[in-house]
Amino acid sequence: xxxxxxxxxxxxRFLPREVNGWEASGRDETxxxxxxxxxxxxxxxxxxxxxxxxxRVRRFRKQGQPAITVDFFDMESPADAFGVFTxxxxxxxxxxxxxxxxxxxxxxFWKGPYFVSVYAxxxxxxxxxxxxxxxxxxxxxIPVEGEKPELLKLVPVAFSLDEARFFxxxxxxxxxxxIASENILRLDRTTDALLVPFRSExxxxxxxxLLIRYPDEGKQAQAYESFIRAYxxxxxxxxxxxxxxxxxxxxxxxxxYLFLVFHAPxxxxxxxxxxxxxxxxxxxxxxxCL
Amino acid sequence: xxxxxxxxxxxxxxxxxxxxxxxxxxxxxxxxxxLSASKSRVVLIRHKExxxxxGRHNPPVIQKMLDEAIMAFFNVKxxxxxxxxxxxxxxxxxxKSNVWSYIPTGPVVEQALKRRILEVGVPExxxxxxxRGVLRNPIFQKATALINVRPARTHHWSGMGTCIKNLIMFVxxxxxxxxxxxxxxxxxxxxxxxxxxxxLNILLLLTPLFHGIGPHHYSEKYVWPYRGILMGEDxxxxxxxxxxVLEAKRRQYFGGERxxxxxxHHILLADTRxxxxxxxxxxxxxIRLGWQEDILI
Numbered sequence: 001x002x003x004x005x006x007x008x009x010x011x012x013r014f015l016p017r018e019v020n021g022w023e024a025s026g027r028d029e030t031x032x033x034x035x036x037x038x039x040x041x042x043x044x045x046x047x048x049x050x051x052x053x054x055x056r057v058r059r060f061r062k063q064g065q066p067a068i069t070v071d072f073f074d075m076e077s078p079a080d081a082f083g084v085f086t087x088x089x090x091x092x093x094x095x096x097x098x099x100x101x102x103x104x105x106x107x108x109f110w111k112g113p114y115f116v117s118v119y120a121x122x123x124x125x126x127x128x129x130x131x132x133x134x135x136x137x138x139x140x141x142i143p144v145e146g147e148k149p150e151l152l153k154l155v156p157v158a159f160s161l162d163e164a165r166f167f168x169x170x171x172x173x174x175x176x177x178x179i180a181s182e183n184i185l186r187l188d189r190t191t192d193a194l195l196v197p198f199r200s201e202x203x204x205x206x207x208x209x210l211l212i213r214y215p216d217e218g219k220q221a222q223a224y225e226s227f228i229r230a231y232x233x234x235x236x237x238x239x240x241x242x243x244x245x246x247x248x249x250x251x252x253x254x255x256x257y258l259f260l261v262f263h264a265p266x267x268x269x270x271x272x273x274x275x276x277x278x279x280x281x282x283x284x285x286x287x288x289c290l
Numbered sequence: 291x292x293x294x295x296x297x298x299x300x301x302x303x304x305x306x307x308x309x310x311x312x313x314x315x316x317x318x319x320x321x322x323x324x325l326s327a328s329k330s331r332v333v334l335i336r337h338k339e340x341x342x343x344x345g346r347h348n349p350p351v352i353q354k355m356l357d358e359a360i361m362a363f364f365n366v367k368x369x370x371x372x373x374x375x376x377x378x379x380x381x382x383x384x385x386k387s388n389v390w391s392y393i394p395t396g397p398v399v400e401q402a403l404k405r406r407i408l409e410v411g412v413p414e415x416x417x418x419x420x421x422r423g424v425l426r427n428p429i430f431q432k433a434t435a436l437i438n439v440r441p442a443r444t445h446h447w448s449g450m451g452t453c454i455k456n457l458i459m460f461v462x463x464x465x466x467x468x469x470x471x472x473x474x475x476x477x478x479x480x481x482x483x484x485x486x487x488x489x490l491n492i493l494l495l496l497t498p499l500f501h502g503i504g505p506h507h508y509s510e511k512y513v514w515p516y517r518g519i520l521m522g523e524d525x526x527x528x529x530x531x532x533x534x535v536l537e538a539k540r541r542q543y544f545g546g547e548r549x550x551x552x553x554x555h556h557i558l559l560a561d562t563r564x565x566x567x568x569x570x571x572x573x574x575x576x577i578r579l580g581w582q583e584d585i586l587i
Binding site for chain 2: 037040041043045046047048071088090091103104105106108117119121122123171174175178179180181243244245262
């Protein structure tokens with residue numbers, strides 16, 4: 001589909017025409033999941049993996065200053081807007097929308113079902129002010145907030161959610177944490193997954209949690225069997241294996257969920273983390289406050 | 291340095307490669323055993339004045355760099371003699387360029403290449419320059435020789451934009467090759483439209499992008515004027531060398547190891563899985579020409 005500014009006129013209402021002397025220039029462009037590769041080379045695959053519906057692009061110009069581009073993505077659901085935001089968490093955290101980062105002239109934030117990127121082609125003190133101002137204006141124009149994915153509520157308290165990544169497909173899982181070329185966890189657009197690294201005071205730690213919710217118990221059972229067969233045929237005790245780097249990997253099925261821990265320093269820690277997640281599932285289902 | 295331990299996550303990555311390794315050494319159609327043949331030659335040429343004061347490509351210097359590179363590559367005294375090794379006057383030649391808006395191949399490089407192909411005796415009407423329209427371009431549809439030229443950059447989905455990747459526009463559905471961080475890009479090189487037709491691979495390191503951010507994977511903050519060009523017949527050797535430059539720049543800039551994200555494993559797999567060329571530095575004869583300051587490798 002060719003770029004067309006009439007395809008999603010509703011999105012345009014969230015975008016200002018001017019900020020700090022930067023004025024909207026030319027016609028807005030709109031892209032869909034098929035045409036996005038005409039606009040974004042490579043990274044278009046990320047937005048498709050999060051079920052994005054449409055993208056509205058508005059460019060702003062000011063004499064003697066780098067241009068600024070706003071990419072406004074309608075992700076349809078708040079969970080996917082949050083998810084695509086967590087794909088790239090690099091940068092300074094800011095209080096814009098429901099979560100924002102800024103680095104190198106680029107502001108990214110999410111609010112409700114929308115993910116927004118505001119990008120200056122060159123970074124100057126003036127562009128930084130304008131980029132942040134644009135972001136705040138757009139965020140305040142979006143009248144709704146959205147719920148973060150429920151999987152976040154299952155993460156043990158010792159983990160920081162600041163670096164949690166929410167996604168659906170094994171392409172995105174492998175992007176952040178390679179497990180296997182084959183899709184041994186049977187992830188697809190119908191599954192929700194959350195990857196959470198553990199950060200100790202000493203710095204980066206290899207321990208990761210992976211929480212997956214399948215659409216039904218049948219799909220969970222297939223994925224569980226597939227993972228055991230491919231990744232831990234030598235499991236001992238069942239569901240746990242001491243891997244080659246002398247850390248522990250574990251998996252636990254529960255209803256339509258699978259919970260996995262990678263690179264735990266001990267079997268005890270692997271077991272207790274998975275048990276804690278299981279308890280949180282029970283509490284959530286029982287309506288208890290977590 | 292402590293040797294890296296192979297975990298089962300590493301093993302599962304390599305397991306996809308192993309069956310192809312077990313298939314034995316590969317042979318090019320011309321009979322050359324790629325795994326035991328002599329080294330793949332790659333020329334790296336740099337020139338301090340490759341860019342003008344505004345950072346634009348400097349036409350006479352770019353021409354000179356390409357000329358010196360091809361002379362060194364084929365060990366000949368005139369550029370046209372080098373071009374005659376790979377192009378015949380009867381050829382239909384497609385120059386596969388790259389139009390990515392932030393760092394395109396650009397007309398200076400394209401015209402410098404075209405000039406020498408004309409000197410070989412190929413008439414202008416049988417020379418085409420294209421990127422995204424190659425499948426609809428009559429020159430590329432009947433090309434007998436392809437010159438593959440593109441800038442080096444990090445890439446959000448494949449780890450790195452490479453010469454190997456530059457042929458993706460020869461498939462009608464490029465996203466079909468996006469799986470596993472574009473692991474199987476080298477498969478494209480076996481398609482009839484391109485197989486054995488790529489005569490020269492040129493990876494531009496004039497203003498490479500060594501880190502990307504945001505939807506467009508670009509910030510001028512992460513572009514640096516390396517002022518270099520890599521050239522070779524073996525696309526894997528050219529790309530692997532380019533990747534070493536980007537990795538070295540990332541180490542220098544970030545102050546420590548900062549691997550490409552995702553890893554550009556399509557380069558390694560082009561070697562081990564598809565036997566398109568060689569990726570190991572030990573199997574690459576790197577000829578360094580010109581400006582040596584901050585060469586990084």
